[in-house]
Amino acid sequence: MGHRDDTRDDVIPPSGATFAEVACDRRWAGDLRSAILCSAAILSLILLIDWGADRLTVVRGSLWVGLGVLLFLVLFPPRVTAGEGWLASRGFLRGRRVRTDLLVSVRVLDGVSQRLRLRDVLGNRVEIDPQVLVNNPDLWRHLERDAYESAARGSLTCGETVLRRISQRIDRETALTVFKVSGLE
Secondary structure, three states, X not given: OOOHHHHOOOOOOOOOOOHHHOEEOOOHHHHHHHHHHHHHHHHHXXXXXXXXXXXXXXXXXXXXXXXXXXHHHHHXXXXXXXXXXXXXXEOOOOEEEEOHHHEEEEXXXXXXXXXXXXXXXXXXXXXXXXXXXXXXXXXXXXXXXXXXHHHHHOOOOEOHHXXXXXHHHHHHHHXXXXXXXXXXX
């Protein structure tokens, strides 16, 4: 969107922040590993079947490899990081950053998979899977604190109900986890 935060890498904290203050999606590496394994397994299976049927040629092999790469690109998980006043999502080709201390709206987009869209006063937008926040309490704490600060300032005009629902969902998941760990399930 032309804002200088859009050009920074999502892993590098803004000036004044340290890496200790940056929260990352703890399941990202596992999701990436799953995307690689799934793509490789499908590609291997297709190549094996084609080779077994004596139909594998250089052209067909290239097409299958292209299909495997395309599947990997579709399955590639965005890397979500957050710090004081910002949240970033970095996909395979590009990243987006939003100022969470200057939020204007927080909306839930329904579809094949639920998405959470955050928009700030500078016009920046980030879409993330709400499950990432449920799985990573540190990310949620950064977003929640800054979003309520935006609401207190009056810039957050749409989304307090969405934030409240996500907070309830996280509290429910945390309570269920505590019950499972303590054997009170």
